[in-house]
Amino acid sequence: MVHRRRGYAAGMRATLIHGKHDVRVSEVPDPTIRDDTDAIVRVVRSCICGSDLWPYNSAEPDEAGDRIGHEFLGVVEEVGSGVTRTRKGELVVAPFVWADNTCDFCREGLQTSCRNGGGWGADGTDGGQGEYVRVPFADGVLVGLPGEPDDALLASMLTLSDVFSTGHHAAVSAGVREGDTVAVVGDGAVGLSGVLAANRLGAERIILLGRHVDRTDLGREFGATDVVAERGDEGIERVRELTGGDGAHAVLECVGFGEALRTAIEITRDGGTVGRVGVSQYSDVPLGVGSFMRNVGINGGVAPARAYIEELLPDVLEGRVQPGKVFDRTVGLDEVPDGYRAMNEREALKVLVAP
C-alpha cells in the first residue's frame, strides 16, 4: 500500500459517464497499489470505442458517474511486490479487459472469460480514459512494447488493446484462410480492422459492406477489393453477384444489429462461417432451416485481445500493418467529451486520446 507521486490527496483526472450524452472529465483519487500483483500505469494513449457509444446513448442520469474507457497504452510507474515480469518504466499496452492470464480459460486463450477477471473501471480499477490506471494481475495483463515509438506507431500499438485485436478475432472466428473470399459487414473502425486482419491472414478477395466513402476508402487501403454500398436484401444480392452466387467463405459481422447479422448469414457460402464481434444488440438470430441445410455457422463474440497481442505485435512494429490509421482525430483528456460527441455524430471514425 505505497502511496505515490503527488501526495495523498492530490488526485488525478479521469473520464466519467453521468448519463446520456453526459461525459465529464473530473478529479478522482489517485490509484494506489492494493494487491501485490498490481501495477500503476501512466496513460500515454487512450481512445474512445464504438462500444462506449452504447452507454453514451442510453445511460441513466447518475451524478456520481461511472469510470469509462477500456483501451490504453502507457508507462509503468509502480509495481507491487509480487510483480516479476512487468518493469517500472516499461511501455506497455493493456487488453480491454483484465484477466489473471493463468486460469484455465486464460490458458485456452479466452481471457474475456477469466475466472478472476473484470472490466476496466469496475471492481476498484480505473477506466482507460484518464491519467493513471491501477492494473490488477499486471504480469498477466500488460504486454511490453519497445522503446520510444513515434505517434503513428503509438496509435497502431494502441489498437492491439481492442479494435485491431477485435477485427482479428472476427477473422479468426470466421475461419479466414489463405485464398479465401471474405466479406466484412460494417465500415466502422472494427469493420476496417477486420478487413486489415483478413488481408493479413491471406484472404484473396475482401468485400467490404459499407456506405461511408471516407471509411470504405480506408478499407480499400487496408485490403478491401470490393465495396458494396447497398444494404439489406440489395446488399445481399450484390455480394452474391460478386461471388458467382455463392457468397463468401468467411463473413465478419462488425456492427451488432440484427439486420447486419442476418445479412452476414445470407452472404455466407455453404459450409462457411460468420465471425461476429459487433456487440449484440439483438436477442435472436435467424438460423432456421436455410442456414441448416447450408451448414453455415456462427462463431465469435467479445474478443480476447490478450490472446492475440504477441502474435499481432511484430507486424505492427515492423509496419506491415498500420491499424492506427483508424484514428482520424486526436484530443487531449479535457476534450474527451467532445470526442464522444464527434464519434457519435459520425464526424470522427475513431478518436485517439493523448492525456
Added chain:
Amino acid sequence: MVHRRRGYAAGMRATLIHGKHDVRVSEVPDPTIRDDTDAIVRVVRSCICGSDLWPYNSAEPDEAGDRIGHEFLGVVEEVGSGVTRTRKGELVVAPFVWADNTCDFCREGLQTSCRNGGGWGADGTDGGQGEYVRVPFADGVLVGLPGEPDDALLASMLTLSDVFSTGHHAAVSAGVREGDTVAVVGDGAVGLSGVLAANRLGAERIILLGRHVDRTDLGREFGATDVVAERGDEGIERVRELTGGDGAHAVLECVGFGEALRTAIEITRDGGTVGRVGVSQYSDVPLGVGSFMRNVGINGGVAPARAYIEELLPDVLEGRVQPGKVFDRTVGLDEVPDGYRAMNEREALKVLVAP
C-alpha cells in the same frame, strides 16, 4: 438405356408417402440406367429415419404419392458405361443425399451442397425404402464394402448412410477433442450416435440429456458417463452442476426443436461450440449478448455423410463401434408402414428394413 431383370413391364415394390400417417408399399417402374454414370443397386438393407417422421406427420393427401427413404445398402446389379470404379456384384452403401463428388463443394467435404446433387426419390431417382434404386454419379456416391457380412455388421454399415455419420457430423461440428466434456441433447437414434461418435473421438465425459431409460441405457453402452433426465431450465441447471458450473466444451444438438437448441447453447462452456444436426424446426436462435460475451458458437447442419464414410468404415468393420445397435426392430418391405407407426409412437427407436 439397357433394360434389366424381369422384362419391361415387371416393376418393383417401393415405399410411397401419400399423406399424413399414410405410407404404402406399391408397384412402381423398375429403374433403368439413364445416364452412363448411373448404377442400379438392389437394396439389401434400408431403414426409417427420424426425419422421415416429419412428412409422416404433416404431408398433404396425394394419391400419386412421393417416394420416400434415403438410407440404403445393397448390391450393384448394373452399371452405366461411364462407371469405372463401382463394380457389378459389389456390396455398397449410399449416403443419404447423392452428389457428383467432384465439384468444389464435394471436394471440400460438403457433398450436401453439391452443385449437381439431390435427394433420393427426387429428380427421377428412387427412394431408399424399395427393392431397387437408380444411383446417379455412382462412382462418386457409392462406397464399396467387404464381402459377406453378417446381420449385425450390415446394420452397422447401413448407419454410415445417415445416422452414425450424422452423429459424427454433430461431434465434428461441435469440435469434440480428446479429453473434452461433451453434452448430447436428445436420446433418439441420432443423439445416441452422437454419443458413440464423441466417445470415438476421445471425449472423456459424455453427458446425455434424455429421459427414455431404454434409450439412455444404450447411450451408456455407447459411452455416456452421465444421464440427465430433466428438461428445460432444470436440465440446464443439472448439466451445470455436473460440470462445476461451467457447461460442456462441445454440445451436440440432436433434436431440432428451438427449446433443445436453447438448452444446448446454455450448457455450452465459454468458448465452446454447439454442433447442430437436429433438422431445424425453429427459425430463430437465442444468441444474444449472453452467448456473445461467452463466445459460444453454433456450427453444423445437414450432415455430408459421404465425407465421413471412408473414415468411419474401418472402426465399423473391426467392431470398435457398433452403431447398428440403434436398430431395435427389423421389418420386411411390406411391413414398412407399420415400421413408421412404431417409430412415430416411440414403440421402436429405429426400424431396419430387410426387403
